[in-house]
Amino acid sequence: MNATVEQLAPVAEPASNTVWVVAALYQFRQVQNPAELRERLLSLVQRINLCGTLIVADEGINGTIAGDRDAIDQVHQFLLNEGFNGLEYKESLSQDKPFRKMKIKLKKEIVTLGVDVKPRDLVGHYLNPQEWNEMISRDDVILIDTRNDYEFQAGTFKGAIDPKTETFREFPEYVKQQLAEHKDKKVAMFCTGGIRCEKSTSLLLQEGFEEVYHLKGGILKYLEEMPAEQSLWQGECFVFDGRTAITHGLEEGQNEKCHACGWSVTPEERALPSYEHGVSCLHCIDKTSDMKKASFRMRQSQIVAAKRKRL
Template identity: 40%
Template structure:
């Protein structure tokens, strides 16, 4: 069983401190066989990692010792969520064109237990901050999908679709909460007055609200080998198309446009013949290695 730790915190640090923290976090993670991705910046830290229960506890304690006070979420999985360890320094812990810097001016947090009652109010505009390929497999009913390809696209959506009325009540949600903190900070910085967000994101909601009482419809896309999660962080029914990295289900796999490791109905008319051929060669190597292991 793999223990999973998801965490982030916005805080102000100097470059020297960030560099030293990276070295300590990488060494501790490597020595304890922890896998996943951790991003450090002068504006904070963001990551999701997995390992044994003891190793994850060691890393969590190290981050506390380094002075981080992260928003953390634990879960477990029988499936190995990550294949490698990456610890890196970037300009931002979540890319947003340096807007909403350090998320110091966030919207009002709504607890998962209060979320459904809150968004049922008729004067609330509910917005999904995630990208379009995440929203297609699950969402809160009646939420607005901005149809973005990247998080930075959400800036244009704010400026073009929402800025005309900065007094409207807007409730936002994303996977773990970090994108909403950045977006809500930017929105308040430019004059929005009534911004609310789901505390801890969809993952927190799915872990704290009973399925029979919750309004969430579908599954939640996650950026690791699990692909999607259901209530109580149970692994969902989706896989990734390794051609376009979009989630696919059994119906997609039955399509004439599905080719393992190459294409799916989402990308059959998007990728070039050259891209498909490269993917086809890569899949052939994977199949060869897989068959060789099975024959041993």
């Protein structure tokens, strides 16, 4: 597979009182025929009320999907029947439809690092939330947020380093330029659901780092299990769906996504003059032209009009 292959499935409109179950899942597992698996998944999701994205590759499956209870259970059972019995799997709820469409993508990697690593064979030490608190409270540990800059801005763990990456593909260069001299140190890494850390810990071990740790289940599992009063998490966790961010107990947060640049914007930042819903925020107001802002305003007015029609 030299390019991404994407296929869309129709999404039925649910009843207005539907509570969406959001399932984040992944597993690194050899898939003999990813294209065939994608076709069978497509056949399944066309028959049920589902939205979100699933990525299929030789190395496994990854994605976040949303639907009613029955639809989510059907997909989960399908994957179990396909041999994905080691899924990292987490559920949360959303009052609103969190994705516009259902996409099933065929890609080279289920999370794109761009470097050949072996997360099934070479991976760091897993830590549960309580063990994680103990590890990152130590003075001799380098704590790295492997997510992107806009995710870090929404929230992170106390004392975490921001690699300032815009995509995960940039992480290997960060390791090469910033971490290479610390191969004898303890390195702890984390990401949203755990999948990026499967590859980042594998990369570090492959590069000769001696002690590498990561948070099993990622931030989502931590926020689900760790009581807020014992938490070392600060802010909200950016998620790639309509909720924008979540917090402890996997409750929807207060941040909203700027639809002009994609950054997570706090209530305080939305009160600034730089913020115009769907048009600009403090992160992008100086980066787009007046013509572009006019285009964003037009798009926003169309979105509002479409919502009014559905009411």
